[in-house]
Amino acid sequence: MFNCFSCMNSRFTKLFIINALKEGFMGTEELSVRIEQNPLSVSMLADAKKHALRRRVWFRVLNRVERATIDLTVQFVDSIKSVKLAKMLTAIVDKLQSAIESTIDRLVRTIGVHLAGKISCVAAGWGNVSAKSWASDLSFAAFLATMHTSNGLRQHRSG
Numbered sequence: 001m002f003n004c005f006s007c008m009n010s011r012f013t014k015l016f017i018i019n020a021l022k023e024g025f026m027g028t029e030e031l032s033v034r035i036e037q038n039p040l041s042v043s044m045l046a047d048a049k050k051h052a053l054r055r056r057v058w059f060r061v062l063n064r065v066e067r068a069t070i071d072l073t074v075q076f077v078d079s080i081k082s083v084k085l086a087k088m089l090t091a092i093v094d095k096l097q098s099a100i101e102s103t104i105d106r107l108v109r110t111i112g113v114h115l116a117g118k119i120s121c122v123a124a125g126w127g128n129v130s131a132k133s134w135a136s137d138l139s140f141a142a143f144l145a146t147m148h149t150s151n152g153l154r155q156h157r158s159g
Helices: 004-023 028-037 042-054 064-076 083-100 103-125 129-136 138-158
Strands: none
Touching (some): 042 083, 103 138
């Protein structure tokens, strides 16, 4: 028998961490999991700074201390070994990423991935073998987020 809960836990955890590494904001529990599984590197910080400067959020989102923390780490640290520093830098990078993230990306991450997992589990429970891959399909999640949003707007306008 297909266990929907275990499927969602393992798939969602992996998908959530992958999406969060690319674009997202995380809470404290997910933050510690992320640091253990994929530690920050100095080159990753330099890339985050470059991306934030290009998107014009570096000065708008970060305060002076946060900017200095990243700048000094990039200039003087070869590899990040301190867990406290890694947590602090990860929180700063997440702050940047959430400012850079577009509205549709945020909807896909918050609504679409969740709906894709639910639909995937239901379809797999009905015997559809290929449905298991739907939970990790970001295009499907984007479609579901778009449909959910447009359906919500339609209901809001009519009622």
